[in-house]
Amino acid sequence: MSASDDRKGAPNGADAHRSNVEALYQELILDHYRRPRNRGKLEHPDVALRKKNPLCGDVIDLQLQFDGDTLREVRFTGEGCAISQASASMLTQRLKGKSKAEAAEIMDHFTRMVHGEGGGPDESLGDLRALAGVARLPVRHPCALLAWDALAEALGSHR
Amino acid sequence: MMSALPRSEFPLLAASPRLAYLDSAATTQKPRAVLDAIRDFYENDNANPHRGAYALSVRATERYHEARARVAAFLGVGDADSLIFTRGTTESLNLVAASWGRANVGAGDHIVVTGSEHHANFVPWQQLANERKARFRICELLPNGLIDLDRLRAMLGPRTKVVAFAHVSNVLGTIAPVHEIVELAHGVGAIAVCDGAQAAPHLTVRFDESGLDFFAASGHKMLGPMGIGVLAGRRDLFEAMPPFLTGGDMIEFVEDDHSTWNRLPHKFEAGTPNAAGAVGMAAAVSVLESIGMDTVRAHERELVAAAYHRLAAIEGVRIYGPGPDDRSGVLSFNVGDVHPHDLATILDSHHVCIRAGHHCAQPLMRRLGVSATARASFYVYNDDADIDALVNGVMAAREMFSRVGV
Numbered sequence: 001m002s003a004s005d006d007r008k009g010a011p012n013g014a015d016a017h018r019s020n021v022e023a024l025y026q027e028l029i030l031d032h033y034r035r036p037r038n039r040g041k042l043e044h045p046d047v048a049l050r051k052k053n054p055l056c057g058d059v060i061d062l063q064l065q066f067d068g069d070t071l072r073e074v075r076f077t078g079e080g081c082a083i084s085q086a087s088a089s090m091l092t093q094r095l096k097g098k099s100k101a102e103a104a105e106i107m108d109h110f111t112r113m114v115h116g117e118g119g120g121p122d123e124s125l126g127d128l129r130a131l132a133g134v135a136r137l138p139v140r141h142p143c144a145l146l147a148w149d150a151l152a153e154a155l156g157s158h159r
Numbered sequence: 160m161m162s163a164l165p166r167s168e169f170p171l172l173a174a175s176p177r178l179a180y181l182d183s184a185a186t187t188q189k190p191r192a193v194l195d196a197i198r199d200f201y202e203n204d205n206a207n208p209h210r211g212a213y214a215l216s217v218r219a220t221e222r223y224h225e226a227r228a229r230v231a232a233f234l235g236v237g238d239a240d241s242l243i244f245t246r247g248t249t250e251s252l253n254l255v256a257a258s259w260g261r262a263n264v265g266a267g268d269h270i271v272v273t274g275s276e277h278h279a280n281f282v283p284w285q286q287l288a289n290e291r292k293a294r295f296r297i298c299e300l301l302p303n304g305l306i307d308l309d310r311l312r313a314m315l316g317p318r319t320k321v322v323a324f325a326h327v328s329n330v331l332g333t334i335a336p337v338h339e340i341v342e343l344a345h346g347v348g349a350i351a352v353c354d355g356a357q358a359a360p361h362l363t364v365r366f367d368e369s370g371l372d373f374f375a376a377s378g379h380k381m382l383g384p385m386g387i388g389v390l391a392g393r394r395d396l397f398e399a400m401p402p403f404l405t406g407g408d409m410i411e412f413v414e415d416d417h418s419t420w421n422r423l424p425h426k427f428e429a430g431t432p433n434a435a436g437a438v439g440m441a442a443a444v445s446v447l448e449s450i451g452m453d454t455v456r457a458h459e460r461e462l463v464a465a466a467y468h469r470l471a472a473i474e475g476v477r478i479y480g481p482g483p484d485d486r487s488g489v490l491s492f493n494v495g496d497v498h499p500h501d502l503a504t505i506l507d508s509h510h511v512c513i514r515a516g517h518h519c520a521q522p523l524m525r526r527l528g529v530s531a532t533a534r535a536s537f538y539v540y541n542d543d544a545d546i547d548a549l550v551n552g553v554m555a556a557r558e559m560f561s562r563v564g565v
Contacts, residue, residue: 021508022559025501030563034496056500056516057530079530081498082560140504 017136024133025082032127033082038075038092045075047158051150053142058084062150066158069099081143083134088147090128100155107148107155114144160465160546163450163458163539164190172540179511179548184329184357184489184518184536186379189443193382196442200435208434209408209425223434226441227424233444234374235365236391243397243427244437247388248356249279251375252323254390254403254427255352256283259373260321262400266292269319271311271349273335274300274526275328278519280354284323293320300526304331304480312343319349326358326374330518330534331480332463332489334362341370350396356380356388360538361459361487363452366391378436382539383443387436390427397423404429447539455539459488462537466490466546473553479527488537491518494553497560499533505559509552511545 042048045063052059058080065073074092078085091110095103109122116135121128134144166172169188172180180188206216208223224239231239245251260283264270270284274297288295298314301307306324315322322344324335337353344351350372358364360381366374373396377388402409402420406429411419420426447455460483467483467490470476475495480486494502499515506513514534517524524530535549 018508021505025505025559027563030560034563057524058500081500083501137504140500143500 020133020136024131024137026130028127028130029082029086032086032089036076036085036089038073038089038096039077040075041077042073042075045073047154049150049154049157051146051153053080053084053146055142056080058143058146060084060088060147060150062088062147062154064154064158069101071095071098071100071103076147078147080146081140083131083140083143084146087128087131087144090126090131091147091151094126094128095151100158103151104155107151110148111145114141160458160461160543162542163454164446166540166542168192169540170194175510177510177548179509179541179545181535181537181541181545181549182512182514183360183538183541184380184534185514186385187360187382187538188540189384190382190446192446193384193439193442197384197435197439200438205435207431219434222438223432226434226437229441230389230437230444231391233364233448234359234376234389234391235363235367235369237367238394240423241392241394241397243390243392243424244432245375245388245390245427246386246433247377247379248354248375249388251373251388251390252280252352252354253283255373255375255392256287258400258403258427259350259396260284260287261291264288264291264293264320267318268293269296269314269316270294270321270323271296271298271314271319272323273298273306273311273325275304275306275331275333275520275523276323276325277329277354277356278521279356280323280325280352281522284321294318297522303485304328304333305485306333306335306340308336308339308343311340315343315347315349317347319344319347321352322349323352323354325354325356326364327355327361327487327489328480328520328523329357329489330491330520330523330532332357332486332491332536333480334358334485334487337369337371345370357487357489360447360455362456372396378440378443381440381443382446383440384436387433387440389440394423397427402426402429406430408432450539458539459537460484462541462546463488463490465543466535466537466549469546469550470553473550473557475557476553479529479532489534490536491532491534493529493532494557495560497556499531501560502533502553502556505556506549506552509548509555511548511552513549 042063047064060078113121204218206219208220231242341351352373355376359376374391379385409429464483478492503515
């Protein structure tokens, strides 16, 4: 008997896992990873924050510029996995032009989606719903939330 | 290439026929013989060793000491009482740095490590140096990741007190020239401390013949249970060192204002020992001996060579470190711009377990110029099917990421 013969076990629950992973790494996320939106630095940010995940080395630098209560510019630079970088890119796209209250609400919806709380992702999340599959990958939650942790702190520290 | 010990001997692997477990450098799966030995200890001989005057405690003591003798013999330690049981390699290395280090390293002295150390053989020395105002020096590696002996020789001098190095790198799998490093260290009057966590499971270790002053290893990386490991050391050094932890078992007399210390090995084993862990580690050693370390090594050389060549043939794959001949059962690599964490998630969905990240070796990651790598590591239960699964998973990840152009 060859090594591979005795390894043809019955399919198990991991196949649902594979579909979930395949659904997660869809073109939209890979597109944000390869072609991040609003990537770069602002000359005069009102708030600049760096968040790092010491476990995997992912890093996000988030910069915000306000116009009164409105997020006029949201930019980021960073390094890390597709999930952390796509999440940051989508964040900037989604939050540009939003008020602080709207941003906080979107952040709340996103965080709950990642933690698998509530009944399905809120429509207000737009493209960010592509990250819904992360809910079933607890070890990747910190990746999806890294930029949002930076945002939470940035919003808190602004005035 | 079949496994060196069938998967059926490993209950976890037997229960998951499709699982390709390629993270043995983190921890190995446990054979039935080890699980049985631990259970047998608790079912038949469990009592606190060294304590009771009753027969059961004597049996527990005997099992514990028998375990020490077996592990000592496996590692080529003639004087079994100079083999200390610890929680693992991390504790063993901390013991040396804290106990021998504080007694022997002073301001202006030098401690030398290499650029490929695991944090467990890096941070304790860095902290000791900071505390003692000593110089902490890092010997840079050759471009292929091997230790640069010429550079090391040039770095050593009369102020060097410690040369600490990994026998086998947990990231690159590179094998250190132990004998040469020991000679260089002793040539300047320094001690040679070896992190053997990745060596003891894979290579024949002969501590007494090596000339090493200290050698640390972990049970759980060599088929044994978690929470048990060893520190082998020279008796004269152990006897001259102050204790590391104090408390029960390690004392001789406790007066109101001072205490005296028990003899070896007890001096360095404060508190109730992990006797069941030691028994499990001894059972693991017996399993390895029954396979034969030459067979273990030969099996893993074939696996690593096959995996190396098949991965290297995939476009975009970059393997870190030297070619397959110069390494133990570890391959660190990256696949194009697929981040190792994404790769690990995708491989997981293909039933392949690999490690992704800095592997507790951030200084080495900096030197490699990466923030993380993927790492596949092999052991006695792995076979061709595991490599097939790894290669197929890597191809699938590449495919997935290639749907969107850069």
